[in-house]
Amino acid sequence: MFRKPLVILLVLLAAVLVVAACAGQQPAEQPAEQPAQEQPAQQEEPTPAPAAKTTLEVVKERGKLICGVNQAVPGFGFLQPDGSFAGFDIDFCKALSAAIFGNTDSVEYRPLTAKQRFTALQAGEIDVLIRNTTWTLTRDTELGANFAPTTFYDGQGITVRKDSGITTLDDLEGASICVSAGTTTELNLADQMAARGIEYTPVVFETADETTGAYLDGRCDAYTTDKSGLVARMSLFPNPEEHMILEETLSKEPLGPVVRHGDDQWFDIVTWMVFATFTGEEYGVNSQNVDDMKANATDPNIRKLLGVEGDMGAKLGLSNDWAYNIIKQVGNYAEIYDRNLGPNTVFNLARGLNSSWIDGGLLYAPPIR
Amino acid sequence: MTTNTSEHGAVPFWRDERYIQIIAQVIVVAALVALFYWLIHNLLTGLAALGIPLSFRFLGIEAQFDIGETLIEYSRNSTYAQAILVGLLNTIKVSFIGIIFATIVGVIVGIARLSRNWLVSRIAAVYVQVLRNIPLLVFLIFLSTTVFHKLPRVQQALALGKMAFLTNRGIYTVWPVPAEGWNVYKWLLLGSFVIGVLVAIYFYRQGLRTGRMPLYWLWGFLTFLALSIIAWFVAPGAPLALDYPYLAGRNFKGGQSLTPEFMAILSGLVIYTSAFIAEVVRAGIQAVSKGQREAATAVGLTSFQTMRLVIFPQAMRVIIPPLTSQYLNLTKNSSLAIAVGYPDLFAVGSTIINQSGRAVEVILITMAVYLTFSLLTSLFMNWYNRHTRLVER
Incomplete structure (x- = not known):
């Protein structure tokens, strides 16, 4: 019972080696591309693609x-x-x-x-x-x-509810702040809050709609993105006059x-x-x-x-x-x-x-x- | 005569079935390896042409972003690798708790569906049919936006005395924290546990000897409970204090909290997967022949005893393999957490991709992690399956 699988395994192993060896030879024609793991590979310009269409x-x-x-x-x-x-x-x-x-x-x-x-x-x-x-x-x-x-x-800003009593960044101590994933705003927020020593909880959503939805439901005290984006999104809020954008600008955008x-x-x-x-x-x-x-x-x-x-x-x-x-x-x-x-x-x-x-x-x- | 010649190579090897089988397999493997080599080579040259070759060095760089929920120490100065670890632990947390609750709910619903009580079985049937036919993503967004985000705001928190608060920022409950007596008490607690186990083993052995098995685990547990209560008073000072949640500024502080994001993804996964598990359980129970139940009734077992002692152990061998699939599904489905804002591995990975630009690397890591989770779950469940399999006659 044991012999046959073992034989097959060995044959397969040999086959893998053969194919790997064959495959390994092809790129060898273009030197300095394959086995350059240790050297700083970035410096070496790879061979330019064969005159692809612009x-x-x-x-x-x-x-x-x-x-x-x-x-x-x-x-x-x-x-x-x-x-x-x-x-x-x-x-x-x-x-x-x-x-x-x-x-x-x-x-x-x-x-x-x-x-x-x-x-x-x-x-x-x-x-x-x-x-x-x-x-x-x-x-x-x-x-x-x-x-x-x-x-x-542009510059990053923060929208808050007017009745929240938040008027400056420092008022955001202990607040939850809604952010969209994969934007520079995540980093700017972390940078600014760390610089000011403010503790906060980021709540990260994938899209702007989910982010503002969570803010409007009161999941977050504040919503942050670029100021132009804040103005634009506020025009979609059910009651835009209940919200305001803080004076401070968090970043260059x-x-x-x-x-x-x-x-x-x-x-x-x-x-x-x-x-x-x-x-x-x-x-x-x-x-x-x-x-x-x-x-x-x-x-x-x-x-x-x-x-x-x-x-x-x-x-x-x-x-x-x-x-x-x-x-x-x-x-x-x-x-x-x-x-x-x-x-x-x-x-x-x-x-x-x-x-x-x-x-x-x-x-x-x-x-x- | 014919057998003799064929064994001595009169039939050429390319017509020998044994060789053909092996050669066919070799060709398939070679083709697969070539395909993968071609794909990977393509990827690497493509990335090199863009000037962004594959490299995992970014893992050691500061992540520079914050994560809302972390099980370990993490700040914006932590590395990308630590950020990935945070996401990974969050994934494990929601998957592990999810699997436990989904199993409990699934088993109850699955049994309920077979109940002779018309109403109970109908309710269970509706539960299964409705929930397993709603796409999970839709269900998660429904839970997040219409249930958890619509809970009362912090200022109008639904309070249960001083003990618990329900808000759309999360559920906050009172939680025990170690106090002055804890250092002594924890050793006493460990001792009680050991004694409890010893007692259980003693009763189990006795059960084996006499043939009348007592509820050995119950005796063990009661011993542990009694000893730990005594130890509470023996310990110098109270071992545990209660940490009450309180409103501090804009959020609650203290106690234990569960965020709405965590609750949304957890309840979504549990409810959704339990509907499938219920069907698995039902199928398993129905696979046990009717005669078993009739025989159990004939010897005078109650219906609960019949289920626990006769039906369920036999149903387990049918239940476990598909149950494993459901566990794997739950773990993989937890990657939908990004839709409700829970920072699981995939969500953190998305942020990292955007900040570092290392899309291929992060996706490779993510795939490797999910694969490892799945294989470990499979391994455990296969071991459990062998363990519970009945010896067939």
């Missing part, structure tokens, strides 16, 4: 851009009752589509939770991530992400589009798409006057932006009217901001840091030349 080629071939977005933050990325997406981040997806295809409809929106987003980006499921994502060193390096210019300078490491051309396109919206505002080019400007402008800066002179578009691998399309079809930065977050919206967020540098803000685009 992201731009893939997008053009597909005929549409796949944009990773939020679906639960009104004003930034929100799935509307009619099934369409709208918001500040969504408009940048549209701007990218306009730059590539000349129209704003060639976008497939892929709603992602906070913790899915980087995996989706790494795996190539999406072409670009525009989902109020904070730029940090870790994400820039270890997550294999490249951050395009910040489109929205520069939010912007993100692409994968490894495709510099695509990174450039996304970067300059953002700069084009800044530049448009800086020179007063908007969707209303852009045709007029294109025909009559004498300022070389505007002429280059709109593709009247130079070959800026070609340098990016796009058509020369790439920025014209962005501004014509989506608008410049001020138009995008006002449409989604400005005085005519329920959020009425002041521009603050998100003003052009001419107005004392942080939005500063390098010259398009």
Whole structure:
């Protein structure tokens, strides 16, 4: 009884060894890749992939851009009752589509939770991530992400019930605080509370809806996320006037589009798409006057932006009217901001840091030349 | 003649059934190994191309985030490895307690379903049919949002005197904590326990000798109880003090507390799994032939005795293998805890993935841990199965 299984076992073992040996030889042709466990493997650039298609080629071939977005933050990325997406981040997806295809409809929106987003980006499921994502060193390096210019300078805040008597962070001693999983807010909260020596209990949920639901049910004394997010979520509360946002800002949250490491051309396109919206505002080019400007402008800066002179578009691998399309079809930065977050919206967020540098803000685009 | 030639290799080996079997298996294994090698190689080169090669060095870095419920010391300065350990212990806690309660509830419902009392059996049937047909995730979110979060707020806590408070921040109860006499008392307690065990063994031996088995475990337990009560008064000072929960600021402090997240995932797992266990128990009982019950009744056993002494021991051999599957399911289903905010292994892992970017590594660790849990549970249940298996005639 014992002999037969033993024989089979030995044969299998031999087979495994043979296959392992064969398999082990293949990568040996590309040296310094397989057995480099001990050395700092990161330094050694792996052999580049055999001239794969660039992201731009893939997008053009597909005929549409796949944009990773939020679906639960009104004003930034929100799935509307009619099934369409709208918001500040969504408009940048549209701007990218306009730059590539000349129209704003060639976008497939892929709603992602906070913790899915980087995996989706790494795996190539999406072409670009525009989902109020904070730029940090870790994400820039270890997550294999490249951050395009910040489109929205934000900071983390805390919402509390007005009748709770909490007015400063120090009042939160012993409180329960609701947070969403997989965001920088978890870390900022821990940092700030540790710095102030405040004891608290984090209650972590997976989605913004669950988090605010728990806060509204009174499970938590406070709810924390980026201040813009707080304003946006509060607009969905049953009685927004019963809640307030604390003065203190816990962190710096520069939010912007993100692409994968490894495709510099695509990174450039996304970067300059953002700069084009800044530049448009800086020179007063908007969707209303852009045709007029294109025909009559004498300022070389505007002429280059709109593709009247130079070959800026070609340098990016796009058509020369790439920025014209962005501004014509989506608008410049001020138009995008006002449409989604400005005085005519329920959020009425002041521009603050998100003003052009001419107005004392942080939005500063390098010259398009 | 024919047998002779075939044994001496007249039949070529590729037509010899014994060799064909082995060769087929070798080919299958080789194909599997090649497949896995290809998959792993793909993964590694893919990650290397992205500039994020597989590495577990991140485990030693500070986690920098806080976790709401921890069984061990943990702060934001602890390492990722410790954070994973916190999640792992939380998973063990909810799975272990869940398995115990699911078994108790499942056995009661399973027996109730076979009750001759119409109402009892109908209620049990409805319990099983409704609960095992609702997806667990839906059920968990239902429990969390419509039951535990809708409990009274802290300021309007439902109080049971000073002993217990029920709020949507958790259940707080009075809890004994060691006091001055504890150091002496704990040794006395240990002594009482040993004596209790000895007494039980004595009665058990006596039972074996005389053939009339007394309730040896009851005698052992009573001895332990009596001795520990005496020891209470012997000990210098009260060994245990009561720690009452009290409202301090925004939350209760002191005593023992259970968070709504823990209660939501625990009750969800227990109720859901118990419905399946009830069916397993019912099947096991029904597998015992009717004659056994009739014979037990004929010799004058009460229906409870019949169940305990005749039916159940025989039903166990049918019950245990599928019961093991249910235990494994419960453990694995505990990964849904993230939906209700309980920081189990998977929930903590999700945060780590996002903070460190080490998705593949964390998922590998998570899979390895669940696999280990499942294999250990299987191992234990298989051992128990061999132990309780009846010797067939």
